[in-house]
Amino acid sequence: MQTDKTSCDHIVSTALSQCLGKPLHTLFQVSTSAALVEGLYQGAVKVARLLSHGDFGLGTFIDLDGEMVILDGVCYKVSFDGTVSRVEGDRLIPYAVITRFNAEFSEHHPKLTNFSELVAACDQLRESENVFYAFRVDGTFSLIKTRVMKPVPEGTGLKAAASAQQEFLFQQREGTLVGLWSPGFAGSFSVPGYHFHFLSTDRKRGGHVLELRADDVTIGGCAMHEMHVSLPETEEFLKADLSRDPNNDLANAERNHER
Ligand SMILES: [Zn+2]
Numbered sequence: 001m002q003t004d005k006t007s008c009d010h011i012v013s014t015a016l017s018q019c020l021g022k023p024l025h026t027l028f029q030v031s032t033s034a035a036l037v038e039g040l041y042q043g044a045v046k047v048a049r050l051l052s053h054g055d056f057g058l059g060t061f062i063d064l065d066g067e068m069v070i071l072d073g074v075c076y077k078v079s080f081d082g083t084v085s086r087v088e089g090d091r092l093i094p095y096a097v098i099t100r101f102n103a104e105f106s107e108h109h110p111k112l113t114n115f116s117e118l119v120a121a122c123d124q125l126r127e128s129e130n131v132f133y134a135f136r137v138d139g140t141f142s143l144i145k146t147r148v149m150k151p152v153p154e155g156t157g158l159k160a161a162a163s164a165q166q167e168f169l170f171q172q173r174e175g176t177l178v179g180l181w182s183p184g185f186a187g188s189f190s191v192p193g194y195h196f197h198f199l200s201t202d203r204k205r206g207g208h209v210l211e212l213r214a215d216d217v218t219i220g221g222c223a224m225h226e227m228h229v230s231l232p233e234t235e236e237f238l239k240a241d242l243s244r245d246p247n248n249d250l251a252n253a254e255r256n257h258e259r
Contacts, residue, residue: 004049004052005049006049006052010052010053010228013026014052024100025099025100025102025134025222025223025224025225025226026053026099026100026224026226026227026228027097027098027099027132027134027180027224027226027227027228028050028053028054028097028098028099028227028228028230029096029097029098029189029190029227029228029229029230030044030045030050030059030093030094030095030096030097030230030232031044031094031095031230031231031232031237032095032188032189032190032229032231032242033095033187033188033189033190033191033246033250034188034189034242034244034246035094035095035232035237035240035242036060036094036095036158036246037157037158037159037244037246037249037250037253038157038158038240038241038242038244038246039152039154039155039156039157039158039161040094040232040234040236040237040240041060041061041062041063041064041094041095041152041154042062042094042154042232042234042236042237043062043091043092043093043094043234044092044093044094044095044230044232044233044234044237045092045093045096045230045232046089046090046091046092046093047075047087047088047089047090047091047092047093048089048090050070050075050093050096050098051070051073051075051089051098053098053099053100053228054070054098054099054100054101055070055071055072055073055098055100055101056070056071056072056098056099056100056101056134056136056178057070057096057097057098057099057178057180058070058096058097058178058180058195058197059093059095059096059097059098060093060094060095060096060149061077061091061093061094062092062093062094063151063152063153063154064149064150064151064152064156064158064161065077065079065080065149065150065151066078066079066080066148066149066151067146067147067148067149067197067206067207067208068087068093068096068197069178069197069198069199069206070096070098070178071176071178071199074086075087076199076203076206078146078148078197078199078205078206078207079148080148080149080150080151080165080166081166082148082166082168082205083204084199084200084203084204084205084206094232097180097190099134099224101134101136101222102222103136103220103221103222104221104222104223105125105220105221105222106218106219106220106221107121107124107125107218107219108216108217108218108219109121109217109218109219110215110216110217111214111215111217112139112212112213112214112217113213114211114212114213115209115210115211115212118137118177118196118212118214118219119194121219122135122179122181122194122219122221125219125221126181126221126223127223128223129183129184130183130185131183131223131224131225132180132181132182132183132186132190132223132224132225132227133180133181133221133222133223133224134179134180134181134221134222134224135177135179135180135181135194135196135219135220135221136176136177136178136179136219136220136221137176137177137179137196137214137217137218137219137220138175138176138177138217138218138220139174139175139214139215139216139217139218140172140173140174140214140215140216141170141172141173141174141175141198141212141213141214142171142172142213142214142215143169143170143171143211143212143213144169144170144173144175144198144209144211144212144213144214145167145168145169145170145209145210145211145212146167146168146170146198146205146206146207146208146209146210147162147165147166147167147168147207147208147210148165148166148168148206148207148208149161149162149165149166149208150164150165150166152164157249158246158249158250158253159249159252159253161253162252162253162254167210168205168207170200170205173200173201173205174200174201174202175198175199175200175201175205175206176198176199176201177196177197177198177209177212178196178197178198178199179194179195179196179197180194180195181193181194181195182195187245187246187247187250188242188245188246189229191250191254192247192250195208195254196208196209197209198212208254210255
Protein backbone atom coordinates (compact mmCIF):
# COMPACT_ATOMS: atom_id res chain seq x y z
CA MET A 1 0.00 0.00 0.00
CA GLN A 2 2.84 2.41 0.86
CA THR A 3 4.81 1.68 -2.31
CA ASP A 4 1.86 2.27 -4.66
CA LYS A 5 0.09 4.88 -2.49
CA THR A 6 -2.99 2.68 -2.90
CA SER A 7 -5.82 1.97 -0.49
CA CYS A 8 -6.33 -1.41 1.19
CA ASP A 9 -9.80 -1.54 -0.42
CA HIS A 10 -8.30 -1.27 -3.87
CA ILE A 11 -5.76 -4.07 -3.34
CA VAL A 12 -8.35 -6.44 -1.85
CA SER A 13 -11.06 -5.72 -4.43
CA THR A 14 -8.60 -6.11 -7.34
CA ALA A 15 -7.39 -9.46 -5.96
CA LEU A 16 -10.96 -10.71 -5.45
CA SER A 17 -11.97 -9.55 -8.92
CA GLN A 18 -9.07 -11.45 -10.51
CA CYS A 19 -9.66 -14.55 -8.37
CA LEU A 20 -13.42 -14.71 -9.05
CA GLY A 21 -13.19 -13.61 -12.68
CA LYS A 22 -15.74 -10.86 -12.03
CA PRO A 23 -14.89 -7.47 -13.57
CA LEU A 24 -14.94 -4.38 -11.37
CA HIS A 25 -16.82 -1.49 -12.86
CA THR A 26 -15.36 1.20 -10.66
CA LEU A 27 -14.46 4.59 -12.04
CA PHE A 28 -11.17 5.97 -10.74
CA GLN A 29 -10.58 9.67 -11.16
CA VAL A 30 -7.60 11.91 -10.46
CA SER A 31 -8.45 15.49 -9.40
CA THR A 32 -11.69 17.27 -10.38
CA SER A 33 -13.08 19.16 -13.35
CA ALA A 34 -13.48 22.25 -11.12
CA ALA A 35 -9.71 22.18 -10.47
CA LEU A 36 -9.05 22.05 -14.24
CA VAL A 37 -11.42 24.95 -14.87
CA GLU A 38 -9.45 27.01 -12.34
CA GLY A 39 -6.14 26.23 -14.06
CA LEU A 40 -4.70 23.54 -11.72
CA TYR A 41 -2.75 21.37 -14.16
CA GLN A 42 0.21 20.21 -12.08
CA GLY A 43 1.19 16.54 -11.75
CA ALA A 44 -0.69 14.63 -9.06
CA VAL A 45 -0.53 10.90 -9.86
CA LYS A 46 1.84 8.67 -11.86
CA VAL A 47 0.56 6.95 -15.01
CA ALA A 48 1.56 3.53 -13.56
CA ARG A 49 -0.76 4.09 -10.59
CA LEU A 50 -3.54 5.24 -12.90
CA LEU A 51 -3.17 2.04 -14.98
CA SER A 52 -3.45 -0.12 -11.86
CA HIS A 53 -7.09 1.10 -11.71
CA GLY A 54 -8.11 0.24 -15.26
CA ASP A 55 -7.40 -0.06 -18.98
CA PHE A 56 -9.81 2.43 -20.57
CA GLY A 57 -10.03 6.16 -20.00
CA LEU A 58 -9.22 9.73 -20.84
CA GLY A 59 -7.58 12.80 -19.35
CA THR A 60 -4.97 15.48 -19.85
CA PHE A 61 -1.30 16.23 -19.10
CA ILE A 62 0.71 18.78 -17.11
CA ASP A 63 0.00 22.33 -18.42
CA LEU A 64 -2.78 20.86 -20.64
CA ASP A 65 -0.07 19.63 -23.00
CA GLY A 66 -2.17 17.33 -25.21
CA GLU A 67 -5.08 14.88 -24.84
CA MET A 68 -4.85 11.55 -23.03
CA VAL A 69 -6.42 8.36 -24.38
CA ILE A 70 -6.12 5.08 -22.45
CA LEU A 71 -7.08 2.10 -24.58
CA ASP A 72 -6.44 -1.63 -23.98
CA GLY A 73 -4.27 -0.78 -20.98
CA VAL A 74 -1.91 1.60 -22.79
CA CYS A 75 -1.74 5.33 -22.07
CA TYR A 76 -1.31 7.52 -25.20
CA LYS A 77 -0.65 11.22 -25.56
CA VAL A 78 -2.00 13.11 -28.57
CA SER A 79 0.14 16.24 -28.94
CA PHE A 80 -1.00 19.54 -30.44
CA ASP A 81 1.28 18.93 -33.46
CA GLY A 82 -0.94 15.90 -34.20
CA THR A 83 1.54 13.16 -33.22
CA VAL A 84 0.60 10.26 -30.92
CA SER A 85 3.05 8.70 -28.44
CA ARG A 86 2.97 6.12 -25.65
CA VAL A 87 3.31 7.57 -22.15
CA GLU A 88 5.78 6.03 -19.68
CA GLY A 89 4.57 4.86 -16.26
CA ASP A 90 6.65 7.32 -14.24
CA ARG A 91 5.07 10.42 -15.81
CA LEU A 92 2.91 12.49 -13.46
CA ILE A 93 -0.50 13.60 -14.71
CA PRO A 94 -2.95 16.22 -13.35
CA TYR A 95 -6.37 14.81 -14.35
CA ALA A 96 -7.72 11.52 -15.69
CA VAL A 97 -10.70 9.16 -15.47
CA ILE A 98 -10.18 5.41 -15.91
CA THR A 99 -12.09 2.13 -15.57
CA ARG A 100 -11.66 -1.52 -16.46
CA PHE A 101 -13.74 -1.83 -19.61
CA ASN A 102 -15.97 -4.82 -20.09
CA ALA A 103 -19.00 -4.41 -22.35
CA GLU A 104 -22.31 -5.34 -20.67
CA PHE A 105 -24.23 -4.37 -23.80
CA SER A 106 -23.37 -3.75 -27.42
CA GLU A 107 -25.11 -2.62 -30.59
CA HIS A 108 -24.16 -2.36 -34.27
CA HIS A 109 -24.98 0.67 -36.46
CA PRO A 110 -24.33 0.54 -40.23
CA LYS A 111 -23.98 4.34 -40.25
CA LEU A 112 -23.81 7.36 -37.97
CA THR A 113 -24.03 10.64 -39.88
CA ASN A 114 -22.95 13.02 -37.10
CA PHE A 115 -22.06 13.43 -33.43
CA SER A 116 -25.72 13.97 -32.46
CA GLU A 117 -26.61 10.53 -33.86
CA LEU A 118 -23.86 8.96 -31.75
CA VAL A 119 -25.25 10.73 -28.69
CA ALA A 120 -28.79 9.52 -29.50
CA ALA A 121 -27.55 5.93 -30.00
CA CYS A 122 -25.72 5.97 -26.64
CA ASP A 123 -28.75 7.56 -24.94
CA GLN A 124 -30.83 4.57 -26.13
CA LEU A 125 -28.37 2.19 -24.47
CA ARG A 126 -28.38 3.96 -21.10
CA GLU A 127 -30.94 2.82 -18.53
CA SER A 128 -30.33 5.63 -16.07
CA GLU A 129 -29.54 9.33 -15.83
CA ASN A 130 -27.97 8.81 -12.42
CA VAL A 131 -25.01 6.45 -12.79
CA PHE A 132 -21.81 6.71 -14.84
CA TYR A 133 -21.31 4.91 -18.17
CA ALA A 134 -18.30 3.93 -20.29
CA PHE A 135 -18.76 3.59 -24.08
CA ARG A 136 -16.31 2.04 -26.51
CA VAL A 137 -17.12 2.90 -30.14
CA ASP A 138 -15.27 1.05 -32.92
CA GLY A 139 -15.77 1.84 -36.59
CA THR A 140 -14.55 3.40 -39.81
CA PHE A 141 -14.69 7.16 -39.49
CA SER A 142 -15.26 8.69 -42.92
CA LEU A 143 -14.84 12.03 -41.14
CA ILE A 144 -13.66 12.90 -37.66
CA LYS A 145 -12.96 16.36 -36.26
CA THR A 146 -10.86 16.48 -33.12
CA ARG A 147 -9.20 19.14 -31.03
CA VAL A 148 -6.00 18.97 -29.03
CA MET A 149 -5.14 21.43 -26.26
CA LYS A 150 -1.92 23.44 -26.55
CA PRO A 151 0.26 23.79 -23.46
CA VAL A 152 -0.55 26.91 -21.44
CA PRO A 153 1.23 28.81 -18.64
CA GLU A 154 0.43 27.61 -15.11
CA GLY A 155 -2.82 29.05 -13.78
CA THR A 156 -4.53 29.71 -17.14
CA GLY A 157 -8.24 28.86 -16.77
CA LEU A 158 -9.69 26.06 -18.93
CA LYS A 159 -11.95 28.41 -20.91
CA ALA A 160 -9.03 30.65 -21.96
CA ALA A 161 -6.86 27.58 -22.68
CA ALA A 162 -9.53 26.07 -24.98
CA SER A 163 -9.58 29.19 -27.14
CA ALA A 164 -6.02 28.37 -28.29
CA GLN A 165 -6.71 24.72 -29.14
CA GLN A 166 -5.56 23.01 -32.35
CA GLU A 167 -8.25 21.37 -34.50
CA PHE A 168 -7.81 18.43 -36.88
CA LEU A 169 -10.00 16.93 -39.59
CA PHE A 170 -9.31 13.31 -40.55
CA GLN A 171 -10.94 11.22 -43.29
CA GLN A 172 -11.35 7.45 -43.72
CA ARG A 173 -9.72 6.43 -40.46
CA GLU A 174 -10.41 3.18 -38.68
CA GLY A 175 -10.37 3.73 -34.97
CA THR A 176 -11.92 3.73 -31.55
CA LEU A 177 -13.68 6.31 -29.41
CA VAL A 178 -13.07 6.10 -25.67
CA GLY A 179 -16.19 7.61 -24.13
CA LEU A 180 -17.58 8.40 -20.72
CA TRP A 181 -20.98 9.68 -19.70
CA SER A 182 -21.41 11.43 -16.35
CA PRO A 183 -24.66 12.48 -14.64
CA GLY A 184 -25.53 16.18 -14.34
CA PHE A 185 -25.17 16.09 -10.55
CA ALA A 186 -21.48 15.19 -10.94
CA GLY A 187 -20.68 18.56 -12.57
CA SER A 188 -18.31 19.84 -9.89
CA PHE A 189 -15.90 16.92 -10.28
CA SER A 190 -16.71 15.35 -13.70
CA VAL A 191 -17.50 16.62 -17.17
CA PRO A 192 -21.33 16.19 -17.32
CA GLY A 193 -22.76 14.37 -20.35
CA TYR A 194 -20.66 12.66 -23.02
CA HIS A 195 -16.90 13.00 -23.37
CA PHE A 196 -15.17 11.13 -26.23
CA HIS A 197 -11.50 10.88 -27.21
CA PHE A 198 -10.48 9.30 -30.53
CA LEU A 199 -7.54 7.02 -31.31
CA SER A 200 -6.94 5.57 -34.79
CA THR A 201 -6.28 1.83 -35.13
CA ASP A 202 -2.74 2.56 -36.39
CA ARG A 203 -2.23 4.68 -33.21
CA LYS A 204 -1.14 7.68 -35.31
CA ARG A 205 -4.09 10.09 -34.97
CA GLY A 206 -6.39 11.17 -32.16
CA GLY A 207 -7.85 13.90 -29.98
CA HIS A 208 -10.94 15.15 -28.17
CA VAL A 209 -13.92 14.48 -30.48
CA LEU A 210 -15.94 17.46 -31.78
CA GLU A 211 -17.73 15.96 -34.81
CA LEU A 212 -17.84 12.72 -36.80
CA ARG A 213 -19.37 10.59 -39.55
CA ALA A 214 -18.85 6.83 -39.36
CA ASP A 215 -19.70 3.50 -40.96
CA ASP A 216 -19.89 -0.05 -39.59
CA VAL A 217 -19.98 1.14 -36.00
CA THR A 218 -20.09 -1.04 -32.87
CA ILE A 219 -21.02 0.67 -29.62
CA GLY A 220 -20.26 -1.31 -26.47
CA GLY A 221 -20.77 -0.06 -22.96
CA CYS A 222 -21.22 -0.64 -19.27
CA ALA A 223 -22.75 1.16 -16.29
CA MET A 224 -20.60 2.16 -13.33
CA HIS A 225 -22.10 2.49 -9.87
CA GLU A 226 -18.94 3.22 -7.93
CA MET A 227 -16.42 5.99 -8.15
CA HIS A 228 -13.10 6.66 -6.44
CA VAL A 229 -11.82 10.23 -6.64
CA SER A 230 -8.15 10.75 -5.76
CA LEU A 231 -7.66 14.37 -4.74
CA PRO A 232 -4.21 15.89 -5.43
CA GLU A 233 -1.90 16.49 -2.48
CA THR A 234 -0.19 19.39 -4.28
CA GLU A 235 0.11 22.72 -2.47
CA GLU A 236 -1.77 24.52 -5.25
CA PHE A 237 -4.74 22.13 -4.97
CA LEU A 238 -4.86 22.29 -1.19
CA LYS A 239 -4.88 26.12 -1.26
CA ALA A 240 -7.11 26.71 -4.33
CA ASP A 241 -10.58 28.28 -4.15
CA LEU A 242 -12.78 25.69 -5.90
CA SER A 243 -16.13 27.09 -4.78
CA ARG A 244 -17.14 28.50 -8.21
CA ASP A 245 -19.60 26.45 -10.33
CA PRO A 246 -17.46 25.13 -13.25
CA ASN A 247 -20.33 24.02 -15.55
CA ASN A 248 -20.52 27.01 -17.93
CA ASP A 249 -16.75 27.06 -18.49
CA LEU A 250 -16.71 23.28 -18.99
CA ALA A 251 -19.50 23.39 -21.58
CA ASN A 252 -17.63 26.16 -23.38
CA ALA A 253 -14.29 24.32 -23.38
CA GLU A 254 -15.48 20.80 -24.25
CA ARG A 255 -18.02 21.27 -27.07
CA ASN A 256 -17.81 22.00 -30.78
CA HIS A 257 -17.91 25.79 -31.13
CA GLU A 258 -19.61 25.61 -34.51
CA ARG A 259 -22.63 23.77 -33.16
ZN1 LIG B 1 -11.47 15.74 -23.73
